[in-house]
């Protein structure tokens with residue numbers, strides 16, 4: 205995470221809002237801003253730490269998949285820039301754009317490379333500087349987003365880590381959450397209530413389908429790690445599905461919505477807090493622009 209903190213009280217000085225409104229409607233207290241740190245630098249730092257945690261050297265990486273909607277360049281891609289930083293010279297590299305669902309999409313792609321024996325070791329990195337496409341005069345959006353990066357190393361093994369993955373998209377609803385390519389439309393524009401309703405339904409649909417398809421109940425799941433957009437979205441989903449709130453991990457109060465990076469940032473925090481035990485069953489669930497959504501059922505090895 206970048207070090208610069210933008211608190212709710214900082215935002216009170218920028219737009220007509222209040223700490224009380226932001227906390228009640230979203231659960232967010234502060235978020236981090238990359239300022240002049242490039243997206244690839246945050247990505248490379250996260251990737252380096254993930255490799256160290258996994259005891260994998262850069263020369264072992266077969267593929268680097270980067271998820272972002274805020275790359276530093278059209279080309280070279282974020283994944284190629286990460287490759288260069290790490291000297292992971294054997295890897296082939298590409299970026300994907302599935303907005304806040306980017307990490308879930310990347311995980312499924314990685315799983316398919318591994319299951320078809322095309323790769324053994326895959327670095328997935330999600331890095332975003334959403335502050336660069338945020339209009340800090342628009343109170344409807346500027347209170348929500350933050351910057352950050354997260355990474356994981358996915359490896360082929362004898363154990364079954366990835367059980368299932370579901371990905372979906374509703375392109376016909378894309379207009380409710382948009383950021384353009386040109387200076388006049390580059391800032392995020394969002395119909396908040398529409399996205400809110402979509403988000404609750406998308407999360408419920410993904411979690412229910414993952415449970416049904418794999419013949420397991422919610423009681424068999426140890427942790428749910430949702431995309432960190434809004435505490436009310438997360439609690440609406442937990443009420444609808446009767447999920448005990450302590451099974452659902454959140455850190456959005458500290459970081460806001462970091463788009464595709466939010467799920468791997470949570471995973472890293474949970475790992476560092478020793479919350480993830482071997483054999484634990486996890487559901488990761490994301491949604492975002494596109495509109496896109498999806499999630500995975502994973503066993504922590």
Ligand code: UT7
Pocket residue numbers: 220221222225226229230304343344345347394395396397399400403433434461463491492493
């Ligand atoms: O990764 C996906 C990204 N997006 C999301 O997940 C967003 C999903 N949507 C949401 O989280 C919520 O819809 C928001 C947090 C964006 C908004 O909450 P809401 O409860 O849906 O509020 P609203 O948009 O219906 O607005 C209610 C009122 C409006 O005032 P009026 O028209 O009732 O007078 C807004 O102008 O709140 C006003 N408002 C604010 N007031 C103070 C909107 N933003 C703010 C603000 N501070 N920051």
